[in-house]
Amino acid sequence: MPAISSVPDSNKQEARAAGFVFRLYVAGEAPNSQLALRNLKVLCQDHYRDDFHIDVVDVLLSPERAWTEGVIVTPTVVRVTPEPGIRIIGNLSNTDQVLSVLGFAMQAND
Amino acid sequence: MPSARMQHNKLNKVLTGIRGLDDITNGGFPRGRATLLAGGPGSGKTVLALQALVNGAKNGEPGIFVAFEEDSAHIVANAATFGWNLPEMEKQSLFFLDAKPRPDVVCAGHFDLAGLLAALKAKADQIGAKRIVFDSIDVLLSLLNDSLAERRELYRLSDWLVSCGLTGIITCKNNDSGQTNLDYQDFLQYMVDCAIFLRHDLENRVARRTLHIVKYRGSGFYAGEVALSFGDHGVEVISFPLMPAYDRDSTERVSSGVERLDSMLGGGYYRGAAVLLSGAPGTAKTTLCGSFVLAACARGERALFVGFDEPANEIVRNLRSVGIDLRPHVDSGLLLMRSIRSSLTGAEEHIGTLRNLLETHQPRCVVIDPLSAIINSDANAIRRRMPEQLLEMTKATGVTLVCSSLLNGNDALDESTDIHVSTVADTWIQLSYDVLAGERNRALTIIKSRGTEHSNQVRELILSASGITLTDVYQADGEVLMGTARWQKEIAEKDAEEHLLAGVEHKRKELELAQAEVNARIEVLQRGMAVKRAELEMLLAAEVSRLKKASRTHQALWGKRSGDSQKPASAS
Structure with a gap:
């Protein structure tokens, strides 16, 4: 089972080990943020099986970090690995769009 | 209770510290509420918002600038051109947040500002922020791409401002930028407590920035369009609150610098007058x-000479050629010469520049040469009234103003009627030229001079290496002669006069001769008369003596006859 860490920079071993690493910036328990986390989990489980890791960053707890990483609105998800980094904002309800950005457009149409 | 209400208004506003803006908003932006600055590109939204923020930070109200559009590094660099030291302020009273969306960002589903606002709240608490700028909100809203979501987030923002007690300044592009389907704009206008529209247009190829207040909840405001001027230290709104009337009872005279003109005006211009x-x-x-400025400096008064489109040192050089040497006074700092390009900005900005010069240099005598440059820089009829405001301004401070006005033709009354200065000015001197006998001569007339007896005579104005002299013009046969023609006519008249004088002398001598002749004849006759009189007396004496003798002879004869006592009756 892939790990979802809410404290960033922990579980570094696992993060390095995983093929797909995402960082999700949320605003506490805000509905869009929670929805985004659910959507991302489902998507990753569907497409990456166990080979993924999600870091959750709460901007309410560490706003300066979010800002220095260029995150303004919540929720924002950043694909850290593999390169190039991909940045998606919103609650990820628009699954077609998310899959297309992540390179799953063909599979989605299958 | 107007005063209590004013007090109430003051408490609910924050001063922007931007000159003129605090006047037209009647005290600044609404405290703890949102103010919208909407305008097209280059209309000055960002600078205006930043300046209000910086002014607050300087006066104990730290601020946050959320930059959606520009990198904060650019903003800080641009602000340095106004002399604002933002890096220094950033240490404690200013915070910049780079919130520019990355170009590669993809939006997939709803998002909100909850996280951003919560984080900003934490930051605001940390630095004690009182003001916050969102520049410009439309960048963020365009990501939402959903009018319902746009409204929801704007409400969130508005509520957040109120709950945090932050005074918000939200900038936004408006429809002038050619974008369509921006219905959040209308919504923004309803949502905010104060909405200000900014414009940037070209009028007669002159860039003009203007703004006007569309609404201001719970406050009076000036609703007209005012100019926004970019100066050396930031932006400034050119508005003119009513000035307290200056005590106009001054009877003090200031010299025009030309002795003869002073005497024509009954002693010079009035102190505080507009000429x-x-x-x-x-x-x-x-x-x-x-001449006027030189006379002022010679009296030791501070003076300001504003020229248009002619470099100041050329004006000094040219004036020296007619014996007016301003250089020592420029060097001593008594006289400030300033040259302005008339075509750069609109009339209001020129007036704003002049106002700043008046305030910084504090002159007692001011020259604007020519004032018409300001008027001509602006075709709009309403703005032709700007010089009036300038004159009111100088009068309010008791500054004696001499301004020139360039006329295209030679007819003052025809050309000047649309320059309202002529009615506001206290003294109006018309300079013209007459072309006669192949030369062009200058003439000076005082058209009006309030409160002074003034000469109604046209004078010829002669420029020489020693300055200006005014001489009487020559009037002959209902014609005014100047220059060489005057000289010739004067010579001719002198000749005629001399000829006439000689004739009179000749006639006088003739008459004297005639008189002498008559006198001589009278003498001859009188002498003849004396001779006749003597002759007559002689004759009478002879007759008397003859009669006596005859009487004696008769008596003797009668005595000799004797015996006869009867005497003749008529003896003697």
Whole structure:
């Protein structure tokens, strides 16, 4: 089972080990943020099986970090690995769009 | 209770510290509420918002700038051109948040500002922020791409401002930028408590920035369009609150710098008066202005000479050629010469520049040469009234103003009627030229001079290396003669006069001769008369003696006859 860490920079071993690493910036328990986390989990489980890791960053707890990483609105998800980094904002309800950005457009149409 | 209400208004506003803006908003932006600055590109939204933020930070109200559009590094660099040291302020009273969306960002589903606002709240608490700028909100809203979501987030923002007690300044592009389907704009206008529209247009190829307040909840405001001027230290709104009337009872005179003109005016211009010198090109307007300034400096008064489109040192050089040497006074700092490009900005901005010069240099005598440059820089009829405001401004401070006005033709009354200065000016001197016998001569007339007896005579104005002199013009056969024609006519008249004088002398001598002749004849006759009289007396004496003798003879004869006592009756 892939790990979802809410404290960033922990579980570094696992993060390095995983093929797909995402960082999700949320605003506490805000509905869009929670929805985004659910959507991302489902998507990753569907497409990456166990080979993924999600870091959750709460901007309410560490706003300066979010800002220095260029995150303004919540929720924002950043694909850290593999390169190039991909940045998606919103609650990820628009699954077609998310899959297309992540390179799953063909599979989605299958 | 107007005063209590005013107090109430003041408490609910924050001063922007931007000159003029605090006047037209009647005290600044609404405290703890949102103010919208909407305008097209280059209309000055960002600078205006930043300046209000910086002014607050300088006065104990730290601020946050959320930059959606520009990198904060750019903003800080641009602000340095206004002399604002933002890096220094950033240490404690200013915070910049780079919130520019990355170009590669993809939006997939709803998002909100909850996280951003919560984080900003934490930051605001940390630095004690009182003001916050969102520049410009439309960048963020365009990501939402959903009018319902746009409204929801704007509400969130508005509520957040109120709950945090932050005074918000939200900038936004408006429809002038050619974008369509921006219905959040209308919504923004309803949501905010104060909405200000900014414009940037070209009028007669002159860039003009203006703004006007669309609404201001719970406050009076000036609703007209005002100019926004970019100066050396930031932006400034050119508005003119009513000035307290200056005590106009002054009877003090200041010299025009030309002795004869002073005597024509009954002693010079009044202190605090506005004087208009109108005339065609080359009628010595600038020279008269220079004379006035030189006289002021010679009295030790501070003076300001504003020229348009002519470098200040050229004006000084040219004036020196007619014996007006301003250089020592420029060097001593008594006289400030300033040259302005008339075509750069609109009339209001020129007036704003002049106002700043008046305030920084504090002159007692001011020359604007020519004032018409301001008017001509702006075709709009309403703005032609700007010089009036300038004159009111100088009068309010008791500054004696001499301004020239360039006329295209030679007819003052025809050309000046649309320059409202002529009615506001206290003294109006018309300079003109007459072309006669192949030469162009300058003439000076005082058209009006309030409160002074003034000469109604046209004078010829002669420029020489020693300055301006005014001489009587020659009037002959209902014609005014000047220059060489005057000289010739004077010579001719002198000749005729001499000829006439000689004739009179000749006639006098003739008459004296005639008189002498008559007198001589009278003498001869009188002498003849004396001779006749003597002759007559002689004759009478002889007759008397003859009669006596005859009487004696008769008596003797009668005695000799004797015996006869009867005497004849008529003896003697």
